Amino acid sequence: MAEAEIARGLEGVVFTETELSFIDGQNGRLYYLGYPIQELAEHSSFEEVSYLLLHKRLPTADELAVFKEKLVKNRSIAVEKVASFADYPRTAHPMASLRTAISELGLFDPTEEDTSFESLYEKSVSLISKFATVTAAIKRLREGHMPIEPDPELSHAANFYYMLNGKRPSPEQEKLLDVALILHAEHGMNASTFTALAVHSTASDIYSSIVAAVGALKGPRHGGANEQVMKMVQEIGKPEAARGWVQGKLANKERIMGMGHRVYKALDPRAVILKKYAEIVAKAHGKSTEYEILTIVEEEAGKVLNPRGIYPNVDFYSGVVYSDLGIPTEFFTPVFAVARISGWTAHILEYARMDNRLLRPKAKFVGELDRKYVPIDQR
Incomplete structure (x- = not known):
């Protein structure tokens, strides 16, 4: 084969x-x-x-x-x-x-x-x-x-x-x-x-x-990523700490949550829309600190990540929006x-x-064959 x-x-x-x-x-x-x-x-x-x-x-x-x-x-x-x-x-x-x-x-x-x-x-x-x-x-x-x-x-x-x-x-x-x-x-x-x-x-x-x-x-690594973004914001704490925090993460080759997507090599269009609404929320309902932290993280991380095709995804700004709607992070x-x-x-x-064909992928076998069974009292 x-x-x-x-x-x-x-x-x-x-x-x-x-x-x-x-x-x-x-x-x-x-x-x-x-x-x-x-x-x-x-x-x-x-x-x-x-x-x-x-x-x-x-x-x-x-x-x-x-x-x-x-x-x-x-x-x-x-x-x-x-x-x-x-x-x-x-x-x-x-x-x-x-x-x-x-x-x-x-x-x-x-x-x-x-x-x-x-x-x-x-x-x-x-x-x-x-x-x-x-x-x-x-x-x-x-x-x-x-x-x-x-x-x-x-x-x-x-x-x-x-x-x-x-x-x-x-x-x-x-x-x-x-x-x-x-x-x-x-x-x-x-x-x-x-x-x-x-x-x-x-x-x-x-x-x-x-x-x-x-x-x-x-x-x-899927839906739970939006929770991780808000935890990141809480860890940074204040806008003036955001640039140093990002620089430290990048220097250690650590991931910036909410940045990057398996499919998008350009800015996620959903992130663009949510950013607009997050800004409205920040101005109207006092979430300005969280929003400011995220904009600084996006700008600072973007200097290094954007040339690699890594931009904010839908999770990046959704947390600020959800938080304003009275939704706790874990929800x-x-x-x-x-x-x-x-x-x-x-x-x-x-x-x-369609035909609802049964999904049955294969895996490449890389183990040994014809191994001899050893009774348990002889192992």
């Missing part, structure tokens, strides 16, 4: 086709179904983007109204299920709690094993809606408060804010959260999306696929999941429309 070429980290391996998103990493561009992310962030809503991903087209006004109504009807979770969330240890990472909660939703869904396309679609809509409810309930319970019932009069973003914080957001806060959800909704064949498809390809239920995706997103990644559930389910539906 010919010598197998190993693609470390599956770098460059193409196993399927998709229409959902296109990333032009060299020029820093991102498209959902061909629409530039800048236009969607400015003019669309998370509900419309979710429809776009699931249906592969923008809705009419009537179609969007029906879709929004379906999302609203799926928001509530049975009281007994929410009560079980209270038993989760508060020392556990919120992503671990979210992973367990979504598994519970599947456990009590009588249609869990129905993998028909129609059932997958209905469960996808339900999961998009319930991810926000579950995440908010977990946060409230960890803080010693009772979960808040969804408000059917509010948009997805506004209702999520309300369930998190117990008060309705201002129009600016609603837009801010809506934009953040849009920017995180989809991003190609990343680790968590691939994980979801790997499980789905076995003909397992959609809950198993999504639980696996949550587990992948939990990792600090940054669950909020990411509240957005990315749209992309995960859209990819599952797209793969289901």
